[in-house]
Amino acid sequence: xxxxxxxxxxxxxxxGVIIHELAHFLFCRIxxxxxxxxxxxxxxxxxxxxxxxxxxxxxxxxxxxxxxxxINSVLGAILVFPSVLRVLEFxxxxxxxxLILIWLGVSVAMHAIPSTGDAESMWSAIKxxxxxxxxxxxxxxxIMSIYILSLGSIIWLDLIYGVWACAFLPHVLVSVFA
Amino acid sequence: xxxxxxxxxxxxAVLNEITSIPIWVKGIxxxxxxxxxxRMPYFxxxxxxxxxxxxxxxxxxxxxxxxxxxxxxxxxxxxPEDKKMIQALGTTYYHAGQYDEAINTFSSLTDVMLxxxxxxxxxxxxxxxxAKMADRINNK
Numbered sequence: 001x002x003x004x005x006x007x008x009x010x011x012x013x014x015x016g017v018i019i020h021e022l023a024h025f026l027f028c029r030i031x032x033x034x035x036x037x038x039x040x041x042x043x044x045x046x047x048x049x050x051x052x053x054x055x056x057x058x059x060x061x062x063x064x065x066x067x068x069x070x071i072n073s074v075l076g077a078i079l080v081f082p083s084v085l086r087v088l089e090f091x092x093x094x095x096x097x098x099l100i101l102i103w104l105g106v107s108v109a110m111h112a113i114p115s116t117g118d119a120e121s122m123w124s125a126i127k128x129x130x131x132x133x134x135x136x137x138x139x140x141x142x143i144m145s146i147y148i149l150s151l152g153s154i155i156w157l158d159l160i161y162g163v164w165a166c167a168f169l170p171h172v173l174v175s176v177f178a
Numbered sequence: 179x180x181x182x183x184x185x186x187x188x189x190x191a192v193l194n195e196i197t198s199i200p201i202w203v204k205g206i207x208x209x210x211x212x213x214x215x216x217r218m219p220y221f222x223x224x225x226x227x228x229x230x231x232x233x234x235x236x237x238x239x240x241x242x243x244x245x246x247x248x249x250x251x252x253x254x255x256x257x258p259e260d261k262k263m264i265q266a267l268g269t270t271y272y273h274a275g276q277y278d279e280a281i282n283t284f285s286s287l288t289d290v291m292l293x294x295x296x297x298x299x300x301x302x303x304x305x306x307x308x309a310k311m312a313d314r315i316n317n318k
Contacts, residue, residue: 015206015210018206022199022203025196025199029197034195035196036193036194036195037196040200040203078214081214081218081221082214082217082218082219083217083221083224085221085225085227085228086224086227089224089227089228090227090231090257090260091260091262092257092260094220095217097213097217098217100213101210101214101217104210104213170225170228173225174228174232177225177229178232178236
């Protein structure tokens with residue numbers, strides 16, 4: 001287990017931090033929640049943040065918190081698409097752009113996992129009185145998973161997820177057509 | 179390492195709402211899009227090669243050595259320096275009983291740095307081939 005300072009990881013994978021905050025911002029905009037401050041990247045803890053109005057609906061808070069999981073995962077997978085098979089299957093690349101795209105894609109995908117801060121916001125949302133209890137109960141394992149996955153970054157779980165998210169679809173396609 | 183989104187406090191009434199994405203963030207997105215578009219035309223060939231490689235590996239597993247040889251030879255036209263591919267072709271020749279071709283294929287790895295396991299596996303196959311050849315000569 002190699003411990004590397006968090007700010008260094010954020011610096012190396014800064015595109016992922018930017019897209020993570022952008023995902024929060026976009027979901028706020030889609031849901032009509034005013035955003036008052038956005039820091040897309042900084043050398044600090046947290047590496048980025050979004051300050052917005054409190055959503056009137058608890059499920060909107062959940063969507064805002066989970067936004068990065070969807071957007072970062074999909075965008076990361078798309079970015080590596082042209083290059084991942086060449087590099088993973090044949091261990092080489094025709095162009096430095098392949099390596100740049102893989103770095104971009106994995107950086108973006110590894111920041112798909114919402115942070116413990118995001119999980120806290122979601123936890124606060126389901127503790128309110130509004131909403132159907134069963135739906136809120138269903139969110140409990142999701143929030144618990146986010147806590148576990150966020151803490152798992154110590155053992156590079158976020159990187160493992162990032163690489164998996166990027167390699168999954170191309171390999172499935174190869175298996176289907178082979 | 180923490181990212182965060184927070185709810186604004188009661189002072190939010192005097193805060194200005196942010197509605198747009200900064201130009202530098204858009205610039206990063208555009209750069210990513212351009213790089214993606216530059217490499218996307220090459221995906222078809224990479225995908226096709228990966229499919230052929232998968233077919234070769236499946237053919238090896240199912241004992242269809244001749245099919246596997248055809249697939250590996252096709253791939254080696256595009257990746258002539260790929261030592262793993264060369265080793266796979268040589269190994270397939272060996273299992274198909276085409277010993278001369280196996281020796282010729284492995285000989286192209288003479289000056290190549292191999293993993294210890296791979297080198298030992300190739301060495302074992304070559305020794306076995308020569309032993310079989312020696313048996314044939316002795317039995318004539």
